[in-house]
Amino acid sequence: PEVQPEPYRIKAIEPLVLTTRAQREAALREAGWNTFLLRSQDVYIDFLTDSGTSAMSSVQWAEMMRAAETLSYSAAYHRFVETIQEVYGFPYVLPTHQGRAAEHVLSQVLIRPGQYVANNMYFTTTREHQERAGGIFVDVIIDEAHDPAAHHPFKGNMDPEKLRDLIRRVGPEQVAYVCLELNVNMAGGQPVSLENVRTVAQLCREFGIPLIFDATRAAENAYFIKAREPGMQDRAIPDIFRELMSYADGITVSAKKDLLVNIGGFLAVRDAALYRRMEQFALRFEGHPADGGLARRDLVAMAQGAREMLDVNYLRSRIEQVAYLAAALRKAGVPIVEPPGGHAVFIDARRFLPHLPQDQFPAQRLAGEIYLAAGVRAMERGIVSAGRDPETGQHKYPRLELVRLTIPRRVYTQRHLDVAAEGILDVFARREQIGGLRMVFEPPVLRFFTARFEPM
Numbered sequence: 373p374e375v376q377p378e379p380y381r382i383k384a385i386e387p388l389v390l391t392t393r394a395q396r397e398a399a400l401r402e403a404g405w406n407t408f409l410l411r412s413q414d415v416y417i418d419f420l421t422d423s424g425t426s427a428m429s430s431v432q433w434a435e436m437m438r439a440a441e442t443l444s445y446s447a448a449y450h451r452f453v454e455t456i457q458e459v460y461g462f463p464y465v466l467p468t469h470q471g472r473a474a475e476h477v478l479s480q481v482l483i484r485p486g487q488y489v490a491n492n493m494y495f496t497t498t499r500e501h502q503e504r505a506g507g508i509f510v511d512v513i514i515d516e517a518h519d520p521a522a523h524h525p526f527k528g529n530m531d532p533e534k535l536r537d538l539i540r541r542v543g544p545e546q547v548a549y550v551c552l553e554l555n556v557n558m559a560g561g562q563p564v565s566l567e568n569v570r571t572v573a574q575l576c577r578e579f580g581i582p583l584i585f586d587a588t589r590a591a592e593n594a595y596f597i598k599a600r601e602p603g604m605q606d607r608a609i610p611d612i613f614r615e616l617m618s619y620a621d622g623i624t625v626s627a628k629k630d631l632l633v634n635i636g637g638f639l640a641v642r643d644a645a646l647y648r649r650m651e652q653f654a655l656r657f658e659g660h661p662a663d664g665g666l667a668r669r670d671l672v673a674m675a676q677g678a679r680e681m682l683d684v685n686y687l688r689s690r691i692e693q694v695a696y697l698a699a700a701l702r703k704a705g706v707p708i709v710e711p712p713g714g715h716a717v718f719i720d721a722r723r724f725l726p727h728l729p730q731d732q733f734p735a736q737r738l739a740g741e742i743y744l745a746a747g748v749r750a751m752e753r754g755i756v757s758a759g760r761d762p763e764t765g766q767h768k769y770p771r772l773e774l775v776r777l778t779i780p781r782r783v784y785t786q787r788h789l790d791v792a793a794e795g796i797l798d799v800f801a802r803r804e805q806i807g808g809l810r811m812v813f814e815p816p817v818l819r820f821f822t823a824r825f826e827p828m
């Protein structure tokens with residue numbers, strides 16, 4: 373595939389810093405071989421995350437300047453709520469400062485300790501908040517999602533039989549809710565089909581179990597439904613999106629992805645009583661229900677972002693940019709998660725460095741080597757991110773040992789993708805010489821953010 377013509381042009385630029393390999397070796401040592409700990413000014417192309425790293429549009433910036441910072445139920449608040457109601461189709465909307473705040477509120481309000489939550493694979497903060505609320509996390513994603521080479525078009529799908537077995541085993545009243553993530557991040561940004569959502573929604577209705585979406589990358593999921601699901605090619609994205617949302621009782625959203633803003637999040641639900649409980653809980657630490665701890669300018673930036681995120685030409689150019697990088701790596705034989713996801717290319721570090729055992733942290737080492745080669749910052753999504761089992765204290769050994777090259781929205785050009793590919797091919801050429809890492813500092817929670825390593 374070639375990168376689709378972008379339906380926008382550059383209006384402002386941010387100068388990038390070019391570093392030498394020697395500078396990068398010093399920076400990576402200083403960062404304990406953890407790309408999260410690199411100073412941003414030592415990074416040339418930042419593929420760490422697509423969260424909060426998008427370029428905003430001239431309209432978003434203009435709206436932000438015009439937003440009056442009046443407290444309580446401001447014009448900005450009504451603009452935000454009315455836009456989310458229209459685009460997503462939920463009556464009750466609660467802004468939060470970002471996605472994990474929404475997850476915290478929802479988990480605390482919906483989970484009774486000891487109850488189960490069924491998910492399609494895990495996301496770090498989502499599972500953290502489910503477990504923090506006393507929930508028991510269960511993965512009911514289809515088996516193909518755990519196989520990087522499987523070419524399933526909707527690897528994010530839930531396995532209805534796994535879900536039904538869980539409900540039968542523990543009883544419907546012991547399932548707090550079903551949490552369905554769209555464009556499953558940890559599986560490689562893999563979409564869920566509309567057909568699967570309908571099946572899961574039917575199951576939840578049958579047993580009276582709430583269905584909650586993590587709708588953080590739902591717009592990109594809608595694009596894959598249009599592009600890959602039989603009978604969907606001629607439907608408009610907003611139409612697909614509204615039907616998709618109609619199956620959920622509620623959603624949590626990190627606005628820092630789909631909605632093209634640098635900060636923000638929200639909850640949206642259909643039930644007034646549930647909204648009131650969430651509002652009361654969030655009041656203590658997310659700020660007033662009319663701002664969720666955000667400035668008014670952030671609310672209007674989210675409102676405008678919710679309009680821009682469903683433009684099919686923007687979505688096509690964004691998704692095809694990811695496919696372009698994936699194609700460049702695939703052509704050279706670099707093992708990647710197939711098919712390419714919506715927000716990132718995931719390198720299969722297990723197959724890239726087959727001589728390294730997983731507890732020598734192959735993905736962590738590969739992310740460091742990619743930075744050394746080209747100043748490109750990637751993120752480890754393997755054993756380090758998976759953390760330790762709360763019962764046994766042992767590493768969780770996930771099937772997927774990946775390095776995520778996460779492409780920010782509307783930021784980098786095709787030439788930047790070429791530079792990243794060239795650097796990765798350089799590392800690939802000398803992969804046999806690459807050794808493992810040993811962890812020299814391990815924090816107790818979400819260790820991937822601050823752990824430190826040294827080469828073996």
Ligand SMILES: CC1=C(O)/C(=C\N=C(/C)C(=O)O)C(COP(=O)(O)O)=CN1
Pocket residue numbers: 420421422423470471472473495497498553557586588589626627628636637
């Ligand atoms: C699917 C999903 C995410 O991907 C997510 C955050 N993701 C980050 C930060 C990422 O780098 O993928 C969050 C948390 O959102 P937050 O980073 O707190 O705004 C929730 N769900």
